[in-house]
Amino acid sequence: MASLQDIAVAAGINGLSALMFLMAFAMLRLQPVNDRVYFPKWYLKGIRANPVTAGKSVSKFVNLDPNMYLKFWKWMPAALNMPEPELIDHAGLDSAVYIRIYLLGSVYMFRISVLISHFHLTMLNLSCSLKIFVPITVLAFAVLVPVNWTNDTLENIQNLTYSSIDKLSISNVPAGSSRFWVHIGMAYIFSIWTWYALYEEYKIVAKMRLHFIAGEGRRPDQYTVLVRNVPPDPDESVTEHIEHFFCVNHPDHYLTHQVVYDANTLAALVDNIKNLNNRLTYYQNKYERNPAKRPTTKIGFLGICGSSVDAIEYYKDEIERCCKEEAAEREKVISDPNSIIPAAFVSFKSRWGAAVCAQTTQSSNPTIWLTEWAPEPRDVYWDNLAIPYVKLTVRRLLMAASLFFLVFFFMVPISIVQSMANIEGIEKVVPFLKPLIRKKSVKSVIQGFLPGIALKIFLVVLPTILMTMSKIEGLTSLSSLERKSAAKYHLFLLVNVFLGSIITGTAFQQLHKFVHQSATEIPKTVGVSIPMKATFFITYIMVDGWSGIAAEIVRLTPLVIFHLKNTFLVKTEKDREEAMDAGSLTFATSEPRIQLYFLLGLVYSAVTPILLPFIVVFFAFSYVVFRHQIINVYDQKYESGANFWPDVHRRIIIALIISQLLLMGLLSTKKATKSTPLLMLLPFLTMWFHLFCKGRFNSAFTEFPLQDAMVKDTLEKATEPNFNLKAYLEEAYIHPVFKAAELDRQMAINDEENNPLVATKRNSVMDSKHPSEEASPTIPVEPLE
């Protein structure tokens, strides 16, 4: 058992490592050569020019201004200073609401202190300032720590080694003590506080969402409905059938529709050409740098085997061949009626018409003519649009079964791999390595390293597996895919990290144990181990949470990849832009991890309050880091309007119920059985609270109210009576492979014109003027020379 001192040392080490990451980040970000890694968002927005073309030759790559180094911590207040409405404009509602999750876990207090130090007192926003964990921490330290500390249960037990951490926890209270009433009271207060904070947050997010939707400009998805499972008609083509159906059933509102082509083969060809082009560029660059020797390549598998040929010629020929293939395929897709799938994007004359069609049942057979709001054009997942109803339900069943096996039996394939990946297994597969791996040092590395790496690889691959499963389930938008994957990952973390750390044995052994235990025994079994695992989880929070977040801000992988690409592939400005990987919030993996911290915080709030400050630090630190990232780095692929909030809310509710059940189990082993009925009430009240919130706010995330649609329609008719909506919608939902690259850019520029942040056009700030002078004063863009 670790003592308080041990914990402090660990905190110091982890804090230091986090600080080192931060220092590294502070240094790296100031170098102009890394500018595109740490500020890609501003390039994508067209506000920042290319630093390579500006200034003297050395300062192109290295920043020599000592003043800048002294102010390295400036990014933090800069990240916090952008007010929320501007942040929504800048990064979208999804991102703005996402970082509110951290805020919900943390508190504005941190922000307040930062703000006070900058004399920005006017920006104090106390309206929703006090969130879940800071008040809980304060209260727990004020009440529970003294209550626990002033007992001497542990001291009285002979031969027991205990630490000061345990003295602060509930373990120190003797069984049957009436002091447990304090813990029960605190559990009630914490629950009520959590309900209040969740209710307020749901209310604010729902309002933000409605406000965001109401304030948005014209977007194609506001007028468009995705229709799936169009029934086949013997006399009409799909497009005729759709037109007739909607002309008849929505006569006053139907405007136009776009059929969906099955362009998966074409998309693969286009990808291939892009890939070949990259290789060609690489060899051309190589040749330019060293004109003496023409580069060669081998035409076999992966360029490793086969006969050598001139690389530039070879790839030029290959590209030409593929381009022909692509043109033929493109022709075929457009002309062949069989490549039209029975789904379409149907557009209406008004938002009202689209809202009506999206929310109503069209046919008496509920498996055909399924309508739903069209996702944003860039949010569409094109591959899944043509799955018939029965197939969908079967797929869902199979995926539910797979998820069960993945969560509870994931150790089985890994142990198989591990058992094969030992010395003997390797010797069998690659006998010529025998002398090497028989060496003692190598052997020990393999034995100690390989089993671990098998698990690590699985954990790294896991989000991709989960995403593939969600794709098989047949969801039609990227945002819903991410949400579904997050739900799966959450279950995995809950079972394998949380329960797995508390109880020994694999997930399946736990399941087996639980099934053979009574409903009242399960919380007891888990609950009784809770106080003992506090130090483990504190370490976990520091290693995974603190250092993980600090590593996030350094962006090591994108940094390396960008410089590699920059060296080998980049020739033009356009290439450099493509080499830039802005990334985006990975909702599917990071949200479930936040939920794990919520769970830990809630479970330990009444048991071992010493864990709470570590959680608070994690949330506050993450808040700052991610605020910085969404302002300067991430480029969201789509905007769903914070559609994920009901999921976040539900999972915090789940965490709350788990914490209540475990406290009940723990107390019932402490001979405080009289308290059980009182504690049993809490989960039921939490359930009811969840249903109440769902009824109160959920529809804001699933439906589009007619009143709001009508307001926007009326406004639009008054301001732009002659707008040609049909032309505007004509090309909106076209499979990306049919879109010319130029068209894409055009839209981005259009976007920018509506954006109040943008003061300058792409590539026009060539003379290295101070960009932040033109942009909003709160944008944290540093000078470049």
Added chain:
Amino acid sequence: MASLQDIAVAAGINGLSALMFLMAFAMLRLQPVNDRVYFPKWYLKGIRANPVTAGKSVSKFVNLDPNMYLKFWKWMPAALNMPEPELIDHAGLDSAVYIRIYLLGSVYMFRISVLISHFHLTMLNLSCSLKIFVPITVLAFAVLVPVNWTNDTLENIQNLTYSSIDKLSISNVPAGSSRFWVHIGMAYIFSIWTWYALYEEYKIVAKMRLHFIAGEGRRPDQYTVLVRNVPPDPDESVTEHIEHFFCVNHPDHYLTHQVVYDANTLAALVDNIKNLNNRLTYYQNKYERNPAKRPTTKIGFLGICGSSVDAIEYYKDEIERCCKEEAAEREKVISDPNSIIPAAFVSFKSRWGAAVCAQTTQSSNPTIWLTEWAPEPRDVYWDNLAIPYVKLTVRRLLMAASLFFLVFFFMVPISIVQSMANIEGIEKVVPFLKPLIRKKSVKSVIQGFLPGIALKIFLVVLPTILMTMSKIEGLTSLSSLERKSAAKYHLFLLVNVFLGSIITGTAFQQLHKFVHQSATEIPKTVGVSIPMKATFFITYIMVDGWSGIAAEIVRLTPLVIFHLKNTFLVKTEKDREEAMDAGSLTFATSEPRIQLYFLLGLVYSAVTPILLPFIVVFFAFSYVVFRHQIINVYDQKYESGANFWPDVHRRIIIALIISQLLLMGLLSTKKATKSTPLLMLLPFLTMWFHLFCKGRFNSAFTEFPLQDAMVKDTLEKATEPNFNLKAYLEEAYIHPVFKAAELDRQMAINDEENNPLVATKRNSVMDSKHPSEEASPTIPVEPLE
């Protein structure tokens, strides 16, 4: 343990008692004096005239035609002969679908045999002929009975008294025998068969519902949406606010609306006047028969105490006073703006417009402007229209808690009452009865009788309690109230009758036991007792099922009440009509009881197949009886278009899952643990099947597809271009107390005009012509003279 002989004797006795009821019914229904008890539906439809006015004086009351007595069993084929489409026309879809539940449990085979005997072979409808239990019974007897019978486990156990029933059940198979694979295989076959039958039935009912809705004539609820929680507006009255909102948000479709008055006080006054009128009539009749003495009454509590007054004068004065009060209240309700509640029935110009409004969200605040399909005018539950959202959720929470306590603790108040209702308790309350109740015979009656009667009274009152709970929950239509009450009653029966009979102890003791048992132990505990309780349930089926259904057809209570009313209150034809109590299908109590039989049948199908024939007889018999009742007796208060089917389906699924779990539990105690994974699959597959059916068919019961609405609108516009819809809808949704009685009648006649069954008008068949000559040939109306 009862032997096969005992069971046969019990079956004989119960069959005989059922037969006696049937004979009594056959005799009673032929007497003209009972005509209004056994054929009220035909009177209400206006097809049958009053038998009292027809024929000779003796035959007014007693049927003297011996031929008729010989054909007393004729009602059975008559009940079966009406084809289903005609039945729907005659009795409504609710009733027609309700009796399909019995058919689902039973089979068409019975019908086929009856039909063959009548040479109506052409009417054979085999398309959905084979339902759940007959094939299961046949298969079980062919396979499971031999498998069980040919063991000798029970014979080998020393000192065990066993019966031939047990020899037929699974108890006779030795532990660990490989014969259990037969049982598992049969469980799979039974489950698959049940899925198939349920799927087919859901499909048929959904089709029937859509066909019914499509085929209906014009009805006010097709154009109307119930709007609740209209927000208060400082500048506008409720009616102005509603008009403005819908004029703005549904500009092309809004037609008119009707506000709802809070007329509960007024309704109470009207009821009171009706009551006083009844008393006045009673005393007037008394006076007419015995003019020598003017009747008197006492004016105190319930007419028991107080000073004596002339009854006729007194009630005349009272009625006059109340009428004045009522007029004042009526004036007040109409003129006072505060008596308008924030809810309204909003009507649209087309079904399409109403369908759109009912299915969409109106406001961004989902607790105001709530829209839903308006129930039929006669289906509206007026008292609940004005409950605000938050209050509703709190009420639901409270009712959920109450239901829990009612189900698990209902024995507590009863035992308190029972403990007070003993000899000593009675002596304390009414000491003057002491000598009487001290007598041995009286004492034993009280001791043996009172505790039982306390329980009986509770069980009789229970449906009323459950209905009151549903009313408190705030549902707005009678049909939904019935559905919710049925769900509550189903839970009660499941816990207290099914589980209560299998496991000893009160429901709470069971709950306590289950909570402290592991998830795998619970099915074992219950499952192991299942075979032992077979004889008990066979007896239960005969007593509660067979005799209960036979008692239903005799209609003892309505018979007595009608004759009492006829003697004391009836003066005019109109009075006699009012004295007639047609009753209706009591969905809230009888559907959960059917579900109990489904549960028993499914649970015992693989365990003790001997129980199955009793279930089949129950279903077949009930089918005939209820078919007769809905044709000749019941007058449904509303028509919901078989909206209850999803509930029925869900409960059969629950029964199926319970049966699968219990079989798993039973087999695992029989050392057939290898089979557990195979059986564990079944409940999951059943769940998935349920979700599949729900997705496939449920929307037919909750939504109205736009395509169907458009078809009907277009048709109507073409056939009746000048119909004045506004005038038609103006008065449709008026609180019943504001409706003149005459208006009511008018609507009934309008209904009849559209009804192909009706050949004559009310009270116009005075010359006792053979009514069935004019009506459809399949109507089972016997000649009256």
